[in-house]
Amino acid sequence: MTNNRNAPIADPSEPAAKFTYLSGFANQHQSEAIPGALPADQNSPQRAPFGLYAEQLSATAFTEPRAVNRRSWVYRIRPSARHPPYTRIDNRTFRSAPILDGAADPNRLRWNPLPDSWPGGDFLDGIYTIAANGSALQRQGIAVHIYHATETMRSRYFGDADGELLLVPQRGDLVLHTEFGKLAVGPGQFAVIGRAVRFRVELLGARAVGYLCENYGSPFDLPELGPIGANGLAHARHFRYPVAAYEDLRETVQVVQKFGGNLWSAEYDHSPLDVVAWHGSHAAYVYDFRHFNAMGTIGFDHPDPSIYTVLTSHSDTPGQANVDFVAFPARWNVSEHSFRPPHFHRNVMTEFMGLVEGAHDSKAEGFVPGGASLHNMWAAHGPDRETFDRAGAAELVPQKIENSLAFMFETRWPLVVTDFAHAAPHRQPDYDHSWADLPHRFAPPI
Structure with a gap:
């Protein structure tokens, strides 16, 4: 040999x-x-x-x-x-x-690490x-x-x-x-x-x-x-x-x-x-x-994740990728008068997210390195209660997000989840609870 x-x-x-x-x-x-x-x-x-x-x-x-x-x-x-x-x-x-x-599931899904x-x-x-x-x-x-x-x-x-x-x-x-x-x-x-x-x-x-x-x-x-x-x-x-x-x-x-x-x-x-x-x-x-030179807002509002695209696979519809590979590495957050974490949203694109290290800025707990989440198209999602309360009261000084690396596969079509991934013992059955205790806050003027 x-x-x-x-x-x-x-x-x-x-x-x-x-x-x-x-x-x-x-x-x-x-x-x-x-x-x-x-x-x-x-x-x-x-x-x-x-x-x-x-x-x-x-x-x-x-x-x-x-x-x-x-x-x-x-x-x-x-x-x-x-x-x-x-x-x-x-x-x-x-x-x-x-x-x-398997099935294309409209529910929010999240898995613990293997x-x-x-x-x-x-x-x-x-x-x-x-x-x-x-x-x-x-x-x-x-x-x-x-x-x-x-x-x-x-x-x-x-x-x-x-x-x-x-x-x-x-x-x-x-x-x-x-x-x-x-x-x-x-x-x-x-x-x-x-x-x-x-x-x-x-x-x-x-x-x-x-x-x-x-x-x-x-x-x-x-x-x-x-x-x-x-x-x-x-x-x-x-x-x-x-x-x-x-x-x-x-x-x-x-x-x-x-x-x-x-x-x-x-x-x-x-x-x-x-x-x-x-x-x-x-x-x-x-x-x-x-080596990734992250872009961000230096004015107001949370930037769309598309601004963090590392690689893209084009589809036959301009602007709707077969898949975008999006990364969230260390970066500065300096937006003023804004809710800085990812806001509540529903999206025509499907988002699969993973976490290599650290924490993601929209989740206080439950999403840990090695874990994963899937929000199929139009699934409503956003920050959990603890993140929402903390971000709403935070002093908006320049903040360095460090020791964190999350990424996303964003695709134009819904993802069909395999039966064995859906039934896996490490899937979190209570992921919906992340938003269950968001209180009624509406207080119209008298």
């Missing part, structure tokens, strides 16, 4: 000069594990260097506009076509849209679907999952042909071994693995827990900045991409593919992570929330 598993990991602390970037975020990315493995002029030369095979991964249709076209050329030890048939395997608690064993006693396994075995919308077959909508892993994926690999995967770790550091190289990601960061990109997940501790958005629709991209101008939100130079690394294994491994909402498996006699060099615009990347 030969490999180069000790190849470098792309780390957010590395200087930006070491990397070039993907189209949609900038221009182009390229990397080679062996100098000279990347052809200098042609994508598919008559003979690729070192006996490698040239192969193209096309993540968009060939004729889509250049600005959104995503594809990569890889130069690998064996072509991807060299594999035996796939056979169906158990989906376990991994579900896809359309959800058949208990430590939750069944273990590797990353793939530990994916637990909360809800989904759209259709994996129609390439629209999303699924929202929790992952819980207690084992490293060894001799086991996964690729999701239904959608790209956005991982938000809440507990435990990971190394993502992908076809394009290695990425380190942990709490305070997130990673995106492109559609159908194969990978395995290595744990750097005893347990890893986090959130997972499976995006069936258009690939995540940076939102337009509009009147914000050039310097707000997330910027291309802070996204990190893998340095090429390959596994030249000659042993039996399991490769699992998600396709059409189901899991399929085949036994390979080699690792699928055998790309020695690559260039293009479809891969995997990681981002550190510390």
Whole structure:
């Protein structure tokens, strides 16, 4: 067995000069594990260097506009076509849209973190679907999952042909071994693995827990900045991409593919992570929330959460995203004459929220790191009684929100909750009580 598993990991602390970037975020990315493995002029030369095979991964249709076209050329030890048939395997608690064993629930729902006693396994075995919308077959909508892993994926690999995967770790550091190289990601960061990109997940501790958005629709991209101008939100130079690394294994491994909402498996006699060099615009990347330049109001009123959008997946209706990935990192709150926490509201968009650390500014208790909430479209929600009373009496001096990281997946369609997530013992049955004791305050003039 030969490999180069000790190849470098792309780390957010590395200087930006070491990397070039993907189209949609900038221009182009390229990397080679062996100098000279990347052809200098042609994508598919008559003979690729070192006996490698040239192969193209096309993540968009060939004729889509250049600005959104995503594809990569890889130069690998064996072509991807060299594999035996796939056979169906158990989906376990991994579900896809359309959800058949669930319901679109108009009620406000909230879950506690998964208990430590939750069944273990590797990353793939530990994916637990909360809800989904759209259709994996129609390439629209999303699924929202929790992952819980207690084992490293060894001799086991996964690729999701239904959608790209956005991982938000809440507990435990990971190394993502992908076809394009290695990425380190942990709490305070997130990673995106492109559609159908194969990978395995290595744990750097005893347990890893986090959130997972499976995006069936258009690939995540940076939102337009509009009147914000050039310097707000997330910027291309802070996204990190893998340095090429390959596994030249000659042993039996399991490769699992998600396709059409189901899991399929085949036994390979080699690792699928055998790309020695690559260039293009479809891969995997990681981002550190510390680089996010949060915007806010310096006048009055609470800003809409859309101003905190990190990435967006566009739909066919401008302004109504297939999904927006929104983050609430450390920031200043300085609005005057205003109710500063998120106000009471009903929304045409559906909001799934998670908490990586700290507390969220609209909830005094009940929403803790590792927990989650779902407010389907038009579900009325807002601050609980304690937050409302405290915010209404607070001295409105500049306030720094620190040691807190919440995020939201906001989508244009209602999310259908799986039966097992709805019946889960860690779902809070009394979430409605958050608003039950808001008093009658109306006092008309006599």
